[in-house]
Amino acid sequence: MPDTQNTAADSPESPDSPESREQRHLAQEKKNERYAWWYLAYFLFGIHIVAFVMIYAVTHAK
Template sequence: MGGDPPAPRQHRPAGRPPARPGVQHQGPPGALMPDAEQRRLALEKKRERYVWYYLAYFLFGIHIVAFVMIYAVTHAK
């Protein structure tokens, strides 16, 4: 069961890593977001709300159709 000992682990140096070329980094934590970013987030939240509304209306409509079909089947001659 002998063998060479495992290689020592390499640890990252303390602090933030240096910026890579071609990558835009955000400002320091807690910095205010630019106006465009706030507008984008607000629009995203609005669109997500609309998706939930459409889903609710769709599910409600499916139930109405199901109740009408149940009524038709139970009252058929």
């Protein structure tokens, strides 16, 4: 029955359509960028904690 083949791959709603792939790619890129900002925030917070501990240690050393 070749005349009744499923043409879902050609429809825009198909999971493998270029529009769908682009949307998934953009969503994943946005998620990755958000995670990168969180990692940067945690890193900078950690650096400040270490700096404050070192300042405390130096100022209270005898």
